[in-house]
Amino acid sequence: MTTAEAAPRRAAATARPPFDAVTIALHATTVVLVLGLFAVALAMSQAREAEALTLLMAHRSLGVTVWVLTLGRLIWRLKWATFPPYPAAMSEAHRLAAQASEYGLYLFLFVQPVTGMIQSLYRGKPFDLFFVLHVPAVVDRDRALVHLFHAIHEWSAWAFAALIGVHAAAALFHRFVLRDGVFESMWPFLASPNRP
Numbered sequence: 001m002t003t004a005e006a007a008p009r010r011a012a013a014t015a016r017p018p019f020d021a022v023t024i025a026l027h028a029t030t031v032v033l034v035l036g037l038f039a040v041a042l043a044m045s046q047a048r049e050a051e052a053l054t055l056l057m058a059h060r061s062l063g064v065t066v067w068v069l070t071l072g073r074l075i076w077r078l079k080w081a082t083f084p085p086y087p088a089a090m091s092e093a094h095r096l097a098a099q100a101s102e103y104g105l106y107l108f109l110f111v112q113p114v115t116g117m118i119q120s121l122y123r124g125k126p127f128d129l130f131f132v133l134h135v136p137a138v139v140d141r142d143r144a145l146v147h148l149f150h151a152i153h154e155w156s157a158w159a160f161a162a163l164i165g166v167h168a169a170a171a172l173f174h175r176f177v178l179r180d181g182v183f184e185s186m187w188p189f190l191a192s193p194n195r196p
Contacts, residue, residue: 016181017084018188026073027186030066030109037062038161060120061130063113070109087180101167108160115156119149 018024037059044055086095120127124141128134175183 016087016185018185019084020080020082022076023073023081024186024188026069026076030069030073033062033066033069034109034164037066038157041157057128057131060116060127063116064129066109067113070106074106084185087178087182089178089180098170101163101170104163105167108156108163112153112156112160115149115153119146119153122146122149 019027040055040059040062044052044059047055086098090098120135121139122142122145124137124139126134126136171183171186174180
């Protein structure tokens with residue numbers, strides 16, 4: 001067997017094992033919901049007023065869902081999740097960067113819905129969630145806080161999108177360049193390019 005033929009077999013043999021099924025499902029669900037949040041936000045900017053109000057309700061509802069799901073993810077992570085080891089070839093700096101990216105994503109997943117909800121509450125008007133849950137006006141209108149949290153929510157959304165882009169690019173780099181099984185550990189239903 002030539003060296004070129006042996007390399008993929010060695011890579012496959014040392015590929016990172018998958019995360020547990022619940023962690024994988026929670027990750028995939030979060031990806032879909034966050035993409036939905038961004039899609040609805042973009043649609044709101046182009047919609048007429050009546051449509052924008054419906055989209056805003058959907059956006060708020062998705063935000064609450066993401067926040068609750070993220071709380072569930074964190075509880076699962078701390079109590080029951082399994083963490084496959086990093087590939088041996090990953091340097092310490094590479095591992096620290098991966099961890100920083102992960103913690104940053106968790107921070108955005110927790111904080112972004114909160115800034116949106118604070119903005120909504122300080123409008124001083126009742127609003128609906130999920131078409132059925134009515135949230136009453138609980139504080140008086142405060143335009144200054146609405147503007148402040150609107151700006152925070154908007155700018156942090158762009159920062160969140162940038163971090164998501166970096167995270168996705170790193171995942172694709174692991175799949176197609178490093179071929180170390182990191183990508184497949186979270187998406188195991190995809191065949192590794194290293195496997196014969």
